[in-house]
Amino acid sequence: MTVEVRLTASLQRLAGGQRALQVEARTVGELLERLEALYPGFKSSVLDNGQLQRFVNIFLNDEDIRFLQQLETPLKDGDVVSILPALAGGEGGR
Amino acid sequence: MNVYIPTPFRKLAGNQAYVQAEGRTVREVLEHLAQRYPGLASMVFDQDRRIQAHINVYLNSQEIHSLQGPETPVQDGDEVAVIPALAGGQVLTPEQVMRYSRHIIMPQVGPIGQRKLMAAKVLVVGAGGLGGPAALYLALAGVGTIGIVDFDLVDLSNLQRQVLHQNDDVGRPKTQSARETLLAYNPDVDVQLHEAPLTSDNALDIIPRYDIVINGADNFTTRYLVNDACYFAGKPLVDAAILMFDAQMTVFVPGQGCYRCLFPSPPPPGAVPNCAEAGVLGALTGVIGSLQAIEAMKLILGVGEPLVGRLLLYDALTAEFRVVKVRRDPKCPLCGDDPTITTLIDYEGFCGAPFPGREAS
Numbered sequence: 156m157t158v159e160v161r162l163t164a165s166l167q168r169l170a171g172g173q174r175a176l177q178v179e180a181r182t183v184g185e186l187l188e189r190l191e192a193l194y195p196g197f198k199s200s201v202l203d204n205g206q207l208q209r210f211v212n213i214f215l216n217d218e219d220i221r222f223l224q225q226l227e228t229p230l231k232d233g234d235v236v237s238i239l240p241a242l243a244g245g246e247g248g249r
Numbered sequence: 250m251n252v253y254i255p256t257p258f259r260k261l262a263g264n265q266a267y268v269q270a271e272g273r274t275v276r277e278v279l280e281h282l283a284q285r286y287p288g289l290a291s292m293v294f295d296q297d298r299r300i301q302a303h304i305n306v307y308l309n310s311q312e313i314h315s316l317q318g319p320e321t322p323v324q325d326g327d328e329v330a331v332i333p334a335l336a337g338g339q340v341l342t343p344e345q346v347m348r349y350s351r352h353i354i355m356p357q358v359g360p361i362g363q364r365k366l367m368a369a370k371v372l373v374v375g376a377g378g379l380g381g382p383a384a385l386y387l388a389l390a391g392v393g394t395i396g397i398v399d400f401d402l403v404d405l406s407n408l409q410r411q412v413l414h415q416n417d418d419v420g421r422p423k424t425q426s427a428r429e430t431l432l433a434y435n436p437d438v439d440v441q442l443h444e445a446p447l448t449s450d451n452a453l454d455i456i457p458r459y460d461i462v463i464n465g466a467d468n469f470t471t472r473y474l475v476n477d478a479c480y481f482a483g484k485p486l487v488d489a490a491i492l493m494f495d496a497q498m499t500v501f502v503p504g505q506g507c508y509r510c511l512f513p514s515p516p517p518p519g520a521v522p523n524c525a526e527a528g529v530l531g532a533l534t535g536v537i538g539s540l541q542a543i544e545a546m547k548l549i550l551g552v553g554e555p556l557v558g559r560l561l562l563y564d565a566l567t568a569e570f571r572v573v574k575v576r577r578d579p580k581c582p583l584c585g586d587d588p589t590i591t592t593l594i595d596y597e598g599f600c601g602a603p604f605p606g607r608e609a610s
Contacts, residue, residue, distance in 0.1 A: 161564075163492075163562075164493050164494075164495045165492065165521050165522055165527065174564070174566065208516075209512065209513040209514040210512050210514055210516040210521070212511060214573045216573075217571075218573070218574055219574065219575065221578075222576065237562070237573065239497070239562070240516065240521050241469070241490070241511075241515065241521060242490035242491065242496075242497055242521065
């Protein structure tokens with residue numbers, strides 16, 4: 156299945172600066188493996204021990220995959236998968 | 250011509266927002282209106298057939314006292330609006346009716362909605378990128394009490410985006426600068442300053458004094474604190490975060506999901522950059538801060554569909570707004586079915602980062 160992956164802010168740096176990519180995958184988990192193959196190191200920013208990091212959300216179209224089948228969530232052609240890390244914004248360092 | 254009938258009077262005018270009436274002057278139009286709708290007559294005129302003092306009449310959005318009063322001539326295509334200045338027992342001053350006229354003539358606001366805005370108390374956490382435009386638009390709208398929490402001084406790098414502060418404010422406390430700016434726009438607003446870091450020690454002292462909280466915080470420690478405190482205080486939270494060209498925004502209503510449902514744990518320090526490290530487009534703060542003010546006003550007025558259960562995503566580079574669904578997580582430690590967080594916690598330990606403004610512990 157060809158799906159579009161949308162990356163937010165900090166994740167773009169890990170994907171060669173790309174904000175949107177077309178990826179072939181049958182599930183969300185497989186999609187992350189594909190991204191790792193393209194951009195080594197990507198997976199570890201999103202997964203921790205095979206589980207989704209708790210400060211990252213993945214949406215299949217407009218649904219949070221935690222309420223679907225998590226990494227087993229199946230994909231169809233044309234789906235949009237958004238990977239969203241928590242943003243805090245602002246200054247922080249002083 | 251069209252005569253606009255405000256919500257409280259519609260029952261007396263055949264349930265219509267606009268009715269037709271004729272005349273060569275405002276008075277004649279109102280007399281004609283009174284003939285067609287006798288119920289309205291007693292609301293608009295007193296027994297001597299003068300327009301009642303608490304009724305403001307507008308000709309094409311201009312109050313007639315600033316024209317020729319009831320004798321103001323009218324033409325085909327003009328619009329007359331009959332607005333009671335009395336709503337809820339208090340009278341809007343003529344200046345307020347003029348100042349907020351663009352609100353009052355909208356059916357979703359009206360004089361009663363304007364009174365609601367003026368009675369509302371909104372807390373803005375952070376007088377910075379997001380808090381700035383949010384507080385500004387609340388003040389322009391006449392929100393009666395605006396609380397500002399910030400302990401920081403204005404820095405030159407703030408001026409790229411923080412609309413409450415100007416060149417001469419560099420080095421001054423942000424709260425002071427914020428208050429001056431807001432009052433210069435609208436002296437009617439009561440600006441309450443909380444010039445201290447928001448922490449577990451003071452959050453439940455400050456937040457309950459307000460109706461709604463807008464989060465303009467710039468770090469995870471404060472974000473989790475504000476989320477938890479709003480939940481415990483039972484206050485809606487208009488939450489937003491931005492970085493570079495991306496933004497997220499939602500409204501959390503206690504019981505319908507919270508920040509922890511979305512992001513149960515913060516990123517380890519350094520995993521997600523902040524604006525000082527990665528940057529932010531200044532105008533993006535204007536977009537999102539303004540949207541936060543709009544969401545707060547929708548809650549106050551009880552109109553439209555607030556972003557509850559929806560996370561708005563804005564990508565400035567592609568000019569795309571998207572919405573994804575968010576929901577209460579039954580396993581959420583704060584607002585889930587079996588909460589484990591029942592009081593404010595040690596946020597610095599939780600996030601691995603100190604509250605800004607406090608020495609790292």
